[in-house]
Amino acid sequence: MTKGPSLDGAELIKFTAETRSSGVDLPNGHRIRKGAQDAMRKLPERPGTPFPHEVDAEVKRIAANGGTPLVVSENDRVIGTIELQDIIKPGISERFERLRKMGVKTVMVTGDNPLTAKFIAEKAGVDDFIAEATPEDKMAYIKKEQQTGRLVAMMGDGTNDAPALAQADVGVAMNSGTQAAKEAGNMVDLDNDPTKLIEIVEIGKQLLMTRGTLTTFSIANDVAKYFAIVPALFMVSIPALGALNIMNLYSAESAILSAVIFNAIIIPLLIPLALRGVAYRPIGASAILRRNLLIYGLGGVIVPFIGIKLIDLAIAPFF
Amino acid sequence: MSTKTTSLFPRELVREAFTQSFVKLAPRTMLRNPVMFTVEIGTLIMLLVTLYTAFSSDGSQGSFGYNLTVFLVLFVTLLFANFAEAIAEARGKAQAASLRKLRADTPARLKLADGSLKTIRSSELRKGDTFFCEAGDAIPTDGEIVQGLASIDESAITGESAPVIREAGGDRSSVTGGTRVLSDRITVKVTGEPGTSFLDRMIALVEGASRQKTPNEIALTILLAGFTLVFLIVCVTLKPFADYANTTITIASFISLFVCLIPTTIGGLLSAIGIAGMDRALQANVITKSGRAVETAGDVDVLLLDKTGTITIGNRKATAFHPAPGIDKSAFIKTCARVAGG
Numbered sequence: 223m224t225k226g227p228s229l230d231g232a233e234l235i236k237f238t239a240e241t242r243s244s245g246v247d248l249p250n251g252h253r254i255r256k257g258a259q260d261a262m263r264k265l266p267e268r269p270g271t272p273f274p275h276e277v278d279a280e281v282k283r284i285a286a287n288g289g290t291p292l293v294v295s296e297n298d299r300v301i302g303t304i305e306l307q308d309i310i311k312p313g314i315s316e317r318f319e320r321l322r323k324m325g326v327k328t329v330m331v332t333g334d335n336p337l338t339a340k341f342i343a344e345k346a347g348v349d350d351f352i353a354e355a356t357p358e359d360k361m362a363y364i365k366k367e368q369q370t371g372r373l374v375a376m377m378g379d380g381t382n383d384a385p386a387l388a389q390a391d392v393g394v395a396m397n398s399g400t401q402a403a404k405e406a407g408n409m410v411d412l413d414n415d416p417t418k419l420i421e422i423v424e425i426g427k428q429l430l431m432t433r434g435t436l437t438t439f440s441i442a443n444d445v446a447k448y449f450a451i452v453p454a455l456f457m458v459s460i461p462a463l464g465a466l467n468i469m470n471l472y473s474a475e476s477a478i479l480s481a482v483i484f485n486a487i488i489i490p491l492l493i494p495l496a497l498r499g500v501a502y503r504p505i506g507a508s509a510i511l512r513r514n515l516l517i518y519g520l521g522g523v524i525v526p527f528i529g530i531k532l533i534d535l536a537i538a539p540f541f
Numbered sequence: 542m543s544t545k546t547t548s549l550f551p552r553e554l555v556r557e558a559f560t561q562s563f564v565k566l567a568p569r570t571m572l573r574n575p576v577m578f579t580v581e582i583g584t585l586i587m588l589l590v591t592l593y594t595a596f597s598s599d600g601s602q603g604s605f606g607y608n609l610t611v612f613l614v615l616f617v618t619l620l621f622a623n624f625a626e627a628i629a630e631a632r633g634k635a636q637a638a639s640l641r642k643l644r645a646d647t648p649a650r651l652k653l654a655d656g657s658l659k660t661i662r663s664s665e666l667r668k669g670d671t672f673f674c675e676a677g678d679a680i681p682t683d684g685e686i687v688q689g690l691a692s693i694d695e696s697a698i699t700g701e702s703a704p705v706i707r708e709a710g711g712d713r714s715s716v717t718g719g720t721r722v723l724s725d726r727i728t729v730k731v732t733g734e735p736g737t738s739f740l741d742r743m744i745a746l747v748e749g750a751s752r753q754k755t756p757n758e759i760a761l762t763i764l765l766a767g768f769t770l771v772f773l774i775v776c777v778t779l780k781p782f783a784d785y786a787n788t789t790i791t792i793a794s795f796i797s798l799f800v801c802l803i804p805t806t807i808g809g810l811l812s813a814i815g816i817a818g819m820d821r822a823l824q825a826n827v828i829t830k831s832g833r834a835v836e837t838a839g840d841v842d843v844l845l846l847d848k849t850g851t852i853t854i855g856n857r858k859a860t861a862f863h864p865a866p867g868i869d870k871s872a873f874i875k876t877c878a879r880v881a882g883g
Contacts, residue, residue, distance in 0.1 A: 302864035376845035426839025429818035440806035
């Protein structure tokens with residue numbers, strides 16, 4: 223335990239991941255500690271005092287109601303429990319719902335006991351939780367998920383978190399965190415905002431979606447360009463191929479030029495979309511795929527037909 | 542840092558991107574993008590054909606005006622593709638420039654072995670050096686507090702105006718270059734060589750200097766190069782068919798068909814999309830060490846979230862006190878008050 227002086231000579235005992243309790247040593251020799259039940263249980267039981275079962279019952283009752291029971295002891299004797307209540311952030315469960323639709327599993331990591339953790343997990347709408355989590359637990363969970371081929375993202379700030387940050391596929395360290403944590407992760411959040419992890423996932427998804435949709439669009443464009451150029455090449459020698467000139471383009475040369483011009487101007491027209499990214503809608507992976515195939519796949523087939531025809535109409539007078 | 546670019550194309554960025562579009566025509570740069578590189582070769586061939594039609598009376602290749610137009614359109618296609626990448630880079634650079642302002646050469650008070658202080662420039666600080674900062678000083682570079690405690694204004698990089706407490710030991714011992722000490726004094730150990738701090742790395746990344754293609758991008762580039770090869774074969778084999786049909790196909794037509802069929806749209810926009818992704822992360826005040834990390838984030842299946850701060854609001858509130866049997870309630874609450882907040 224780390225010790226630090228306080229004003230009236232009392233010594234503050236800071237919380238450590240090891241003892242999972244904190245408290246104060248008074249100048250008169252009284253040692254007051256508080257912590258989670260399982261951590262505090264060892265204190266009276268070591269000298270032989272049993273853990274009072276009334277307190278035990280109280281702890282269970284508080285935990286079952288979603289509160290956090292904090293057991294307080296004085297000189298290794300349990301003197302009672304403090305009931306702490308968590309306030310769930312407004313709107314967070316909708317956010318988890320959106321993530322679930324995108325196929326992302328959310329896991330709540332907490333030092334709370336399993337009962338409290340379960341209550342909050344259900345109330346907030348996360349898919350799973352790690353209760354009474356130690357850095358090793360976190361690490362084990364990440365490894366377990368990775369073995370089934372999943373990619374794991376996490377956020378952390380302490381030295382404790384550094385191994386897990388390094389193990390995770392995406393490790394976001396807080397800027398206020400230790401240098402070790404910042405070195406271990408592959409991103410740093412300047413705002414120290416834990417919800418940022420959700421935003422980062424959304425930015426990443428948007429990037430992948432943008433690339434996917436523009437690739438689809440680009441390749442779908444080929445259909446129209448093919449119908450513009452190939453009939454134009456053979457129209458003179460094989461008049462039967464004229465039937466393929468479904469856009470009814472003016473001449474062979476105007477058809478080819480229209481296709482090339484369309485091919486050029488579609489690039490700057492799509493720059494804003496490439497920079498901004500396609501609109502991100504949390505409607506589920508398969509729904510997004512269907513939607514994007516419809517817009518950028520079917521759109522990619524139809525748009526160039528219209529575009530090439532219009533360009534052809536515009537340049538026809540020059541031929 | 543919190544400056545959000547409202548316009549997609551600010552004028553000064555467009556001007557710079559325009560210049561860059563021409564600079565990027567250098568074959569060595571174009572080679573990174575196989576699709577656009579083949580377009581560049583096609584453009585060069587068209588230039589030769591255009592010159593040929595200008596000085597020759599051979600009419601088999603079509604008129605000079607037609608060939609010149611095809612050449613110009615292809616050239617513009619190249620410029621458009623380069624412009625897409627250049628404007629994305631320029632936007633990243635503009636973001637980086639606002640970060641770099643923090644990097645202004647601030648004086649640093651180096652602590653010598655005998656404990657005395659010597660004022661040097663922050664760029665002269667080396668890893669392992671210790672420097673001293675007190676109220677009013679700007680922190681010259683990233684480091685870890687080895688002694689003392691201070692309240693620090695990090696608003697320059699985070700936009701958050703409330704000062705934060707940083708102290709030696711524990712989880713909150715690191716300080717970032719560009720932030721300002723508001724009270725007290727600290728001794729800080731430098732944790733990185735000059736030019737390797739997070740800001741430096743981020744600046745290099747968004748400027749595109751150290752941007753490497755991500756595995757996904759490489760895979761897509763290979764796929765697009767594959768398409769390009771297939772369409773090249775298609776166009777070349779068209780020649781015997783055309784000969785059989787007694788049709789002459791001009792070089793301009795061949796090259797136009799080829800350029801239209803190969804995926805130039807995505808080929809031209811691919812790197813812009815990647816850079817824009819990193820740029821969006823930066824706008825969210827997240828510094829990424831590689832473009833790959835942003836992409837991986839998009840593929841993530843499992844999110845580990847800390848309960849406190851993410852799911853629940855900050856600290857919990859004590860709502861009730863339950864003393865153990867035989868303990869006086871008011872005495873118990875008094876005892877609890879001694880350990881509150883620790």
